[in-house]
Amino acid sequence: MQTKINKVELRNLEFDDYKELKNSMVESYPEMVGSYWREHHIEKLLSIFPEGQLVILVDGKVVGSALSLIVNENLVDKNHNYSDITGKYTFSTHNPKGDVLYGIDIFIHPNYRGLRLGRRLYDARKELCEQLNLKAIVFAGRIPNYGQHAATLTPKVYIEKVKRKELHDSVLSFQLSNDFHVIRVMKNYLEGDTDSKEFAVLLEWNNIYYDESPKLINLEKSVIRLGLVQWQMRQLNNLEALFEQCEFFVDVVSGYGSDFALFPELFAAPLMADYNHLSEADAIRELAKHSEPIRKRFQELAISYNINIITGSMPYLEKGTLYNVGFLCKRDGTSEMYSKIHVTPNEVQHWGMTGGSKIRTFDTDCGKIGIMICYDVEFPELSRLMADEGMNILFVPFLTDTQNAYTRVKHCAQARAIENECYVAIAGCVGNLPKVNNMDIQYAQSAVFTPSDFAFPSNGIKAEATTNTEMTLIVDVDLDLLKELHEHGSVRILKDRRKDLYEIKKINT
Incomplete structure (x- = not known):
């Protein structure tokens, strides 16, 4: 992390950002040689869903990005891999009338980690999800530290230990701290992800403001x-x-x-x-x-x-x-x-x-x-x-x-x-x-x-x-x-009750 920063900016990705975007992505995934978006990929994303492509700049330099599509919920519910969800990298799965914001990539340049810039990108995605009245944000997150424990732990046990903070995973731990919850484990998700043993965790953040059928009259009031x-x-x-x-x-x-x-x-x-x-x-x-x-x-x-x-x-x-x-x-x-x-x-x-x-x-x-x-x-x-x-x-x-x-x-x-x-x-x-x-x-x-x-x-x-x-x-x-x-909330009393130990229920009369 550099010692002095004058300005941090979050905005939508522009095609002129491509060179710096590529450089930051290469630095972010050193273990996955050649895994960066090509120009035609970015051009396509900006043509079909420009508001869903975000970048973080530090002193004018692109140091992180979050890319996403809108997909149908039933596509997410099915077992899928990265190639499936991106339409074999053509982004043909994008549907402007879909109901789920699917994150296809998010990264921060190694030199700028520790500044909570990733959190800014996640928060911006959440705002976008609410503005577009989508049900949820879903993505499959890598578990890059799993490779160190694969010989002794199943993915399920590994995830539970990360959730309980008995183990730390550089990606999953961060995602859980940003209010995402685990849906299921995905096998053979991203080809070449040896650190994760090609496993990924399907994660979800629910939009509590989602309105399935907005009404023009008799709209339920918030105030x-x-x-x-x-x-x-x-x-x-x-x-x-x-x-x-x-x-x-x-x-x-x-x-x-x-x-x-x-x-x-x-x-x-x-x-x-x-x-x-x-x-x-x-x-x-x-x-x-x-x-x-x-x-x-x-x-x-x-x-x-x-x-x-x-x-x-x-x-x-x-x-x-x-x-x-x-x-x-x-x-x-x-x-x-x-x-x-x-x-x-x-x-x-x-x-x-x-x-x-x-x-x-x-x-x-x-x-x-x-x-x-x-x-x-x-x-x-x-x-x-x-x-x-x-x-x-x-x-x-x-x-x-x-x-x-x-x-x-x-x-x-x-x-x-x-x-x-x-x-x-x-x-x-x-x-x-x-x-x-x-x-x-x-x-x-x-x-x-x-x-x-x-x-x-x-x-x-x-x-x-x-x-x-x-x-x-x-x-x-x-x-x-x-x-x-x-x-x-700072505390979530209704959600944090230990229902495994006690419950309150009505008795029929």
Whole structure:
């Protein structure tokens, strides 16, 4: 490596680069005499796929290159060798309408190795793959150090040892560090590659942004706007007064273009004032009679304001059993019910509530979401099952009376965001209800939490409402950042679980 470098440039290959390209290639493959591209090869590549041919220049000198074709996925799936994939070096296999970017060569001049220039070429290939909306990058990588171990190790065992870093391979180790994964071993891949014993490793990098059938309308959004309602408990004379307050907030958050409106747990509790002369258990069962009319009104609001509404929660009687449930009212007019799985000791003791039995996620026009009510967020197994089903946003309507109760909800919600690599939105009630037994005081600070990595706020908090103040919180969350995190984060919690040692699964009920 030279001691002083003034400028490094990455750009597309030009035909005038050929002489320097050839010289660098000869220096890069000293063990393979005569293995360099001829002028007519480069001319052909530049005529059929110029954007796929890349070079690295150091102080104006070509010191590395990455050459590629677009091929059909079925061609890659078949057993093939280097001659097959290049059409016997005619590049007739190139198909502009194909779905895989196939790397046919990548090298760095020996004098310029150690500068991470190869990584730049790989990153540029990944960007190209994303820009062209191709499924993946695939290539067969040499394993030049295998020849030193061929007498004692099979290619499979050798590859596993390289993956575990028990052995180092100058090519394979580098490729694995660039997020490529092994598909299979290729035998008799490149004639004359004696160092690899003519074995190669077929490697793949998947484009997480690949869209198989792009739509012009109803395209799934990447940036989702959330509207959280921090609801003030206040005296309400009747159900219509509740509806008026609900519509006010739906109007506000939809006016800002929100995709979701999130209401808190048991936000309709002010209506229980009319039943305060009854026992707490009887009073909440009277409140449950309003749940179906509330669901219907929210369905109407979801349609008229073009917004998905998560209705917080409300008591719900089914065949004499009392549940704590809410509804996802979608802007297409449909609705689905979710139940609180874990009811608190207080809900059992004072109201006789029973926990629900369905753990599920919900499909929306903004992707897959999860919904858990308050205490549920303190049980990490639920959200992990949802994450396994592809949940990107977890909504948690809550109701807490004290700061320490809120602290449990807040910190558990933050933990769920980190461990499941998702966004978590929580919304609660504030204020006092002196005329409603067991619901007299509230404490809340609604918020949206994020994973903890470089693309997100350093404290994992996207936004927070003012404590104990009625307000709305409008927050944008970017689902593409989650995709990037799942594959390329500092840590990859969902991918790195030891499923060989433990698992979490639903039990059929």
